[in-house]
Amino acid sequence: MLVTKRVEFSASHVCRNPSLSDRENQELFGAAANPHGHGHNYAIEVTMAGNPDPVTGMVIDLKKLKEVVHREVVEWYDHRFLNYEVRPFDRVIPTAENIAIDVWQRLEPHLTKDGGRLHAVRVYETPDLYVDYFGDPA
């Protein structure tokens, strides 16, 4: 059974590869390369897989899951400029793809103990663009 918790945060970012010229970055990323940065209302959907516990009837305690997601992700990301204020985005381009991988790496060590396992991380950059990551090597 899959159980999904959704959280939201707002942040700014710039998509720029420092090993490329300004012009190459502009061609590669378009408006997202604006060096001053721009922002999104992001949403993250964390999906856990498992069977309902025979005692509690739950795959995972959603209140605990929410606490972990807030503590490990939202409190770091929300209302920040990702490139300047949140590791690893000082050296990793904060595309939605890389954000999904970072969310997975932040959450996975905290979600192995009680019931269910992390199945997927979905990151919405806008309501019309989202990415899914399932934890395999990218």
Added chain:
Amino acid sequence: MIRVTCKYRFSASHRLHTAALSDQENRELYGKCDNPYGHGHNYEIAVSARGPLDPQSGRAVDPVALRRLVAEQVLQPFDHRNLNIEIAEFHDAVPTTENLAQEIFRRLRAHWKSAFPGSWPVLEKISIAETPRNIFEVSDFNGQA
């Protein structure tokens, strides 16, 4: 491996009616969707592509290239059109959203390499919502759209 999904919208009209059945049978089968004047929907399509991260861009899919492909193959030909009359594939086939989903998948797959010439990303699936309550999904799992 990362899956990226982008959503797009178009509005079009259609009529569900097949020449293989009588008028009476069409009315019974398709109900108000058989209205001879046609009717319209705001369609929303979601295109999912899968691939590894490109080390240079940190992305799995270039959303601009995907938008261009979808615009050329789907949005421009379909938006504000009568599907039965203006889309050749629906002169014979009934433009149910099942058939529309397969046609969109076929078009994207046929032109995928012109938008994404490398081995990645691959087209994984499309879904199309005829209304927010009726959603259809097509993937390449059986090798045919």
